[in-house]
Amino acid sequence: MSLNTFGHLFRVTTWGESHGPALGATVDGCPPGVxxxxxxxxxWLDKRKPGQNKYTTQRREPDAVKILSGVFEGQSTGTxxxxxxxxxxxxxxxxxxxxxxxxxxHADITYWLKYGIRDYRGGGRSSARETAARVAAGGxxxxxxxxxxxxxxxKGYMVRMGEHAIDRGRFDWDxxxxxxxxxxxxxxxxxxxxxxxxxxxxGSSVGAVVEVVARGVPAGxxxxxxxxxxxxxxxxxxxxxxxxGVEIGEGMAAASLTGEANADEIFMGPEGPEFSSxxxxxxxxxxxxxxxxxxRFAVKPTSSILTPRRTITRSGQPAEIxxxxxxxxxxxxxxxxxxxAMMACVLLDHVLLHRGQVGENRGKIG
Numbered sequence: 498m499s500l501n502t503f504g505h506l507f508r509v510t511t512w513g514e515s516h517g518p519a520l521g522a523t524v525d526g527c528p529p530g531v532x533x534x535x536x537x538x539x540x541w542l543d544k545r546k547p548g549q550n551k552y553t554t555q556r557r558e559p560d561a562v563k564i565l566s567g568v569f570e571g572q573s574t575g576t577x578x579x580x581x582x583x584x585x586x587x588x589x590x591x592x593x594x595x596x597x598x599x600x601x602x603h604a605d606i607t608y609w610l611k612y613g614i615r616d617y618r619g620g621g622r623s624s625a626r627e628t629a630a631r632v633a634a635g636g637x638x639x640x641x642x643x644x645x646x647x648x649x650x651x652k653g654y655m656v657r658m659g660e661h662a663i664d665r666g667r668f669d670w671d672x673x674x675x676x677x678x679x680x681x682x683x684x685x686x687x688x689x690x691x692x693x694x695x696x697x698x699x700g701s702s703v704g705a706v707v708e709v710v711a712r713g714v715p716a717g718x719x720x721x722x723x724x725x726x727x728x729x730x731x732x733x734x735x736x737x738x739x740x741x742g743v744e745i746g747e748g749m750a751a752a753s754l755t756g757e758a759n760a761d762e763i764f765m766g767p768e769g770p771e772f773s774s775x776x777x778x779x780x781x782x783x784x785x786x787x788x789x790x791x792x793r794f795a796v797k798p799t800s801s802i803l804t805p806r807r808t809i810t811r812s813g814q815p816a817e818i819x820x821x822x823x824x825x826x827x828x829x830x831x832x833x834x835x836x837x838a839m840m841a842c843v844l845l846d847h848v849l850l851h852r853g854q855v856g857e858n859r860g861k862i863g
Contacts, residue, residue, distance in 0.1 A: 506849040515624035521581040522630040529575030538636035544834040553722035602800035635838020657706035701805025705829025717785035725783025733839040743794040748776020
């Protein structure tokens with residue numbers, strides 16, 4: 498299986514399976530001299546790790562990251578950084594009943610059709626467990642961004658769970674870290690808690706929409722046509738397990754706007770150009786404007802549910818399947834830190850590309 502690497506200059510290769518002894522990432526292209534240690538990465542992994550409350554999978558994994566190479570005396574050396582996270586709470590026996598069956602909505606059937614082999618223990622590489630490695634790599638990217646472009650802030654949060662969306666009139670940045678759903682709307686968090694508890698007890702699941710915002714992004718990142726910042730962001734978010742749609746800025750809603758409504762008017766401010774709005778999501782022509790970069794992605798309901806579903810076996814016989822084990826009733830909750838990590842990796846990659854091709858921005862206004 499190829500294509501386990503993403504990025505151009507800042508490149509991340511993830512490895513490992515859900516029920517293997519360990520998983521991790523090899524990070525290539527991190528500049529030397531970046532302050533880095535395991536505690537700095539663990540901060541972000543702790544946001545994603547399972548078993549923190551009743552609304553996520555009850556698999557108990559500490560997700561303790563180990564740095565095996567590329568860091569010396571608390572600084573990156575410029576050589577590949579090898580990150581490892583051991584799996585400690587596998588229950589492969591939970592999946593014995595589905596070894597010969599394909600789970601509807603899951604990648605089981607496509608893996609088998611393509612490779613003629615699949616790891617049925619939790620889904621192997623198609624498991625959301627793989628995203629722990631991405632979050633670790635994202636921690637490296639955040640540290641490098643802090644060193645190269647001080648002031649960049651990346652924040653993700655849930656804006657919808659199933660049919661229930663937040664009220665943006667109640668948007669509170671400080672609320673995001675106060676509830677188990679990473680949502681800026683305290684009232685929505687209460688509604689979601691009751692709603693998800695019912696789904697969890699029924700053995701079902703639900704989808705979600707996650708929004709990730711990057712503040713302090715300098716103008717000029719990205720390139721026209723095939724090197725667009727939004728192209729790489731969309732690909733990065735789409736690569737996250739269970740993601741079925743990605744929007745930049747106004748996204749699909751832009752199709753219902755007029756040209757007058759959609760265009761972000763430009764004014765000259767005391768420190769340079771300013772915009773009346775941000776329908777573009779901070780990106781025009783594939784290049785960052787200096788505004789907040791806004792990305793939104795939709796996560797489908799968890800495919801592993803206790804409700805009986807019809808399927809077929811490897812021999813083509815009809816069957817009924819119930820997926821046992823420990824699963825997220827809404828995988829969108831733990832997708833929040835994953836989206837943040839992918840944003841960090843892509844932004845650092847484009848910072849390095851910009852420095853290599855242009856250096857400093859060349860166009861001056863005023």
